[in-house]
Amino acid sequence: MEKTTFSTFEASKNKRGFITMISLAVLIVIAFIISMNTGYIRLTPMELLNTIFGKGTDKQELILFQFRLPRIVISVLIGAGLAVSGAVMQGVFRNALADPGILGINAGAGIMVMLLISFYPTATAAPVYLLPMVAFVGAGVTAALIYALAYKRHQGISPMRLLLTGVAVAAGMSAAMIVLTLRLDPEKYQFVATWLAGSIWGTSWKFVLSLLPWILILVPYVIYKARVMNVLNLGEQTAVGLGAAVTKEQFRLLAAAVGLAAASVAVSGGIGFVGLVGPHLARRLVGPKHQLMLPTSALLGALLVITADTIGRWILQPSEIPTGIVVAVIGAPYFLYLLARTKS
Amino acid sequence: MNQQITTRIGADKGVVKRDFRSRPWAATLILVGGLALLVLGIAVSVSFGAADIKLSVVWSAVFNFNPEIMDHQIIRELRLPRVLGGAMIGASFAVAGAIMQGMTRNPLADSGLMGINSGAGFALALCFAFFPNLSFMYLILYSFLGAGVGAGVVYGIGSLAKGGLTPARLVLAGAAFSALLSALSEGVALYFHIGQDLAFWYAGGVAGTKWIQLKIMFPWIGAALLGAMVISRSITMLSLGDDVAKGLGQRTGLVKLAGALIVLVLAGSSVAVVGAVGFIGLIIPHLTRFFVGVDYRWIIPCSAILGSLLAVFADLTARMINPPNETPLGAIIALIGVPFFLYLARKERREL
Numbered sequence: 001m002e003k004t005t006f007s008t009f010e011a012s013k014n015k016r017g018f019i020t021m022i023s024l025a026v027l028i029v030i031a032f033i034i035s036m037n038t039g040y041i042r043l044t045p046m047e048l049l050n051t052i053f054g055k056g057t058d059k060q061e062l063i064l065f066q067f068r069l070p071r072i073v074i075s076v077l078i079g080a081g082l083a084v085s086g087a088v089m090q091g092v093f094r095n096a097l098a099d100p101g102i103l104g105i106n107a108g109a110g111i112m113v114m115l116l117i118s119f120y121p122t123a124t125a126a127p128v129y130l131l132p133m134v135a136f137v138g139a140g141v142t143a144a145l146i147y148a149l150a151y152k153r154h155q156g157i158s159p160m161r162l163l164l165t166g167v168a169v170a171a172g173m174s175a176a177m178i179v180l181t182l183r184l185d186p187e188k189y190q191f192v193a194t195w196l197a198g199s200i201w202g203t204s205w206k207f208v209l210s211l212l213p214w215i216l217i218l219v220p221y222v223i224y225k226a227r228v229m230n231v232l233n234l235g236e237q238t239a240v241g242l243g244a245a246v247t248k249e250q251f252r253l254l255a256a257a258v259g260l261a262a263a264s265v266a267v268s269g270g271i272g273f274v275g276l277v278g279p280h281l282a283r284r285l286v287g288p289k290h291q292l293m294l295p296t297s298a299l300l301g302a303l304l305v306i307t308a309d310t311i312g313r314w315i316l317q318p319s320e321i322p323t324g325i326v327v328a329v330i331g332a333p334y335f336l337y338l339l340a341r342t343k344s
Numbered sequence: 345m346n347q348q349i350t351t352r353i354g355a356d357k358g359v360v361k362r363d364f365r366s367r368p369w370a371a372t373l374i375l376v377g378g379l380a381l382l383v384l385g386i387a388v389s390v391s392f393g394a395a396d397i398k399l400s401v402v403w404s405a406v407f408n409f410n411p412e413i414m415d416h417q418i419i420r421e422l423r424l425p426r427v428l429g430g431a432m433i434g435a436s437f438a439v440a441g442a443i444m445q446g447m448t449r450n451p452l453a454d455s456g457l458m459g460i461n462s463g464a465g466f467a468l469a470l471c472f473a474f475f476p477n478l479s480f481m482y483l484i485l486y487s488f489l490g491a492g493v494g495a496g497v498v499y500g501i502g503s504l505a506k507g508g509l510t511p512a513r514l515v516l517a518g519a520a521f522s523a524l525l526s527a528l529s530e531g532v533a534l535y536f537h538i539g540q541d542l543a544f545w546y547a548g549g550v551a552g553t554k555w556i557q558l559k560i561m562f563p564w565i566g567a568a569l570l571g572a573m574v575i576s577r578s579i580t581m582l583s584l585g586d587d588v589a590k591g592l593g594q595r596t597g598l599v600k601l602a603g604a605l606i607v608l609v610l611a612g613s614s615v616a617v618v619g620a621v622g623f624i625g626l627i628i629p630h631l632t633r634f635f636v637g638v639d640y641r642w643i644i645p646c647s648a649i650l651g652s653l654l655a656v657f658a659d660l661t662a663r664m665i666n667p668p669n670e671t672p673l674g675a676i677i678a679l680i681g682v683p684f685f686l687y688l689a690r691k692e693r694r695e696l
Binding site for chain 2 (some may be wrong): 103164171322328
């Protein structure tokens with residue numbers, strides 16, 4: 001008797017999860033369409049439709065296919081990547097406030113990207129496919145550094161110490177970054193400043209291609225590991241008791257999270273808070289089960305970034321606000337709200 | 345404050361001694377020696393630069409000024425305001441940090457970490473963008489205002505939390521709020537094309553300090569430092585805990601208000617001059633407490649001296665690393681400050 005109630009409960013949860021995900025997907029499609037419409041040159045829905053089916057003018061095609069579409073696709077990809085990365089970090093560290101931005105991992109990736117840019121003749125010539133790799137190295141080294149600095153013998157990693165260490169390392173990184181910025185010539189400076197503010201700057205299909213494999217491999221991998229994450233969530237000792245190879249799994253998951261964050265940061269710069277907001281809302285909507293929570297986070301992250309990017313292009317036309325700023329304006333108050341609500 | 349009390353805390357990990365003594369002799373040594381060292385540092389800093397100038401010329405430039413001599417001009421108009429500005433902001437950041445740490449009993453309190461610097465910074469970004477010709481006097485006032493709002497929000501959110509205002513929470517609230525404000529400042533900067541101005545300001549530096557800034561700033565900072573000395577005894581009591589302070593007959597609300605105002609004036613005006621230099625207020629009070637003990641009547645003046653020393657020598661280093669290019673002062677101090685912060689974060693065992 002009890003077993004049946006439990007399974008109906010589970011089934012209803014799964015059903016709710018699916019409904020949530022489908023609604024989110026619909027919302028993303030709507031945002032996608034609105035976003036295609038938004039910008040300095042407006043396209044009416046009819047023109048848009050015509051252009052999509054190849055009947056638009058050359059100019060309309062150029063705008064849609066060469067500028068807007070790649071940008072929108074990129075914002076979907078990085079939104080998903082950052083949100084899943086945050087979800088994994090929150091799961092592995094069992095800390096509700098973990099996020100690649102707050103932990104200083106974005107800064108680590110950023111500094112490497114900036115080094116690459118400052119040693120390359122011009123900004124545009126920087127090899128696109130190299131950027132995620134370089135960012136990955138930076139993010140990985142930073143993650144390892146933060147982990148090592150926060151680790152204490154006999155006590156392991158305390159969540160708060162980890163966050164504080166992340167904050168400190170991020171402060172150090174941004175100091176180093178400022179030193180580097182001031183040495184750049186004005187042209188590169190403008191590029192770096194926009195990059196740091198979290199502008200989706202890689203607006204061509206090349207960047208989509210350089211980002212796609214990372215997201216397409218790592219997001220499904222993490223979702224595939226959802227059961228392991230559920231077990232890890234029960235606490236280290238329980239997880240070991242249930243037969244999980246805790247350290248190994250933690251390491252793999254973290255590597256995936258770092259990869260996702262790094263690839264996203266390489267094309268989007270300093271977009272923070274997505275990794276925090278996405279998973280939290282997801283948990284609220286579909287509960288803590290990672291099979292549901294991870295895909296929902298991905299969808300929410302994508303929706304958040306695509307919306308922020310559209311808002312940023314729309315508010316101050318003809319100039320645009322970097323996406324990262326819009327996300328911070330939405331995300332930081334939410335973080336503060338969470339901080340005020342969590343118990344120590 | 346002279347009794348010797350040693351307590352044992354954390355008996356599980358062996359004996360950790362906590363020293364509650366005050367050491368007036370060490371404090372006097374710091375005041376006298378530090379002042380001498382500071383004068384030396386200022387002299388070296390004035391004579392060192394793109395054009396090396398002999399100390400004797402420095403002497404005559406100060407006491408026997410002749411406007412026709414080029415070196416005298418350099419010293420008067422560029423180097424002296426710079427080094428004096430450095431000394432002034434070093435002292436004020438350090439004292440602001442000492443007061444905050446004493447009042448909140450939070451070992452991680454610092455104007456840079458708690459949203460005060462970024463609040464002032466955001467106010468200045470708005471000023472640069474909307475009123476580019478604002479006089480420095482108003483710049484300072486807006487910077488106070490920004491500092492106040494920043495501190496208010498961070499402190500407010502930190503204390504809204506269930507389980508109260510822990511040091512770690514305050515730092516996190518500060519980090520998130522600073523991220524928000526710097527995102528907004530960046531947005532303003534990009535939109536109004538004042539990016540590089542603001543970047544130099546964010547980097548933090550004393551290079552562009554002018555006499556007029558010092559003149560406007562000095563009365564504020566001087567008064568605030570005096571005020572800090574006046575309430576120093578009360579801060580010592582507060583640092584023992586609110587209950588103790590109340591038990592000793594102190595009006596804690598009044599002292600906290602006075603302390604908060606002093607911190608805002610000190611940090612707000614310093615940020616207006618040199619930008620977002622963090623970590624001085626974190627490092628110096630810890631160092632000072634280590635040397636002179638727990639009495640804020642000694643901690644505050646010694647912090648002022650040591651803070652000046654740190655700023656002056658960091659600025660000297662900043663100019664020496666890669667001449668003629670300058671490394672931003674803020675970056676140099678972060679380089680010292682970050683490891684120190686990490687050390688504190690590891691050491692703190694309660695709550696963190």
